[in-house]
Amino acid sequence: MTSKFNEIAAQRRSIYALGENVRQTPEEIFNLVKTTVRNSPSAFNSQTVRAVVLFGDQSDRVWDIVENTLQKIVKEPAAFEKTKAKIATFRAGFGTILYLTDTEIVHNLEKQFPSYADNFQPWSEQAIGGAQQAVxxxxxxxxIGASLQHYNPLIDDAIHEAFDLPTTWQLRAEMPFGSIEQPAGNKEYLPEDQVFKLIQ
Incomplete structure (x- = not known):
């Protein structure tokens, strides 16, 4: 049995060598992100995922914030130079997507459905993971190449202030994207018998 979906899914890799040589316009990419997130599932159709798509100088601001934040934490100069070089690869891309969870919806659901209260936060994580995978x-x-980064919660306050985001939107990940300047290497997989079980 062949699957076009899996052929496309296999193209999704962590790309770290990003560039700005993208043929799509920012508007086209923004609309792609919007449509994809809207079509992603969430428990109780809660739609807790928020996505902020940034281009140009606004995208660079994200990585400036990351760099400035880590400079205060990484005290060893040689270690910080490595960190700075890594951040530069994200800044070199065409744009950045911030993924956030609307915690107000999560807390309201916890109150409305107390029997399920403990599940709404992990369910929101499943929702945002599904949306990230889909986008x-x-x-x-x-x-277009991309990778998924997690500098939250270190940068949360600065990101919210820089982009005037609602305080109820909790930052969960950052996705730099752009042209693929160098493809990903070979991907290793665990043995199938450690991952899958067929029961008939």
């Missing part, structure tokens, strides 16, 4: 794959289908 990442949709970008890959368009020939």
């Amino acid at each position: 990442w794959t949709a970008l890959a289908e368009q020939g």
Whole structure:
């Protein structure tokens, strides 16, 4: 049995050598992200995922914030130079997507459905993971590379202030994206018998 979906999913890799040589316009990419997130599932159709898509200088601001924040934490100069070089690869891309969870919706659901209260936070994590996977794959289908980064919660306050985001939106990840200047290497997989079980 063949699957076009899995052919496209296999194109989704962590791409760290990013560039700005993207044929799509910012508006086209923004609309792709919007449509993909809207079509991603969430428990109780809660739609807790928020996505902020930044281009140009606004995208660079994200990585300036990351760099400035880590400079205060990474005290060893040689170690910080490595960190700075890594951040530069994200800044070199065409744009950045911030993924956030609307915690107000999560807390309201906890109150409305107390029997399920302990589940709404992990369910929101499942929702944002599904949305990230879907957007990442949709970008890959368009020939756009990306990776998923997690500098939250270190940068949360600065990001909210820089982009005037609601305080109820909790930052969960950052996705730099752009042209693929160097493809990903070979991917290693665990043995199938450690991962899958067929029961008939």
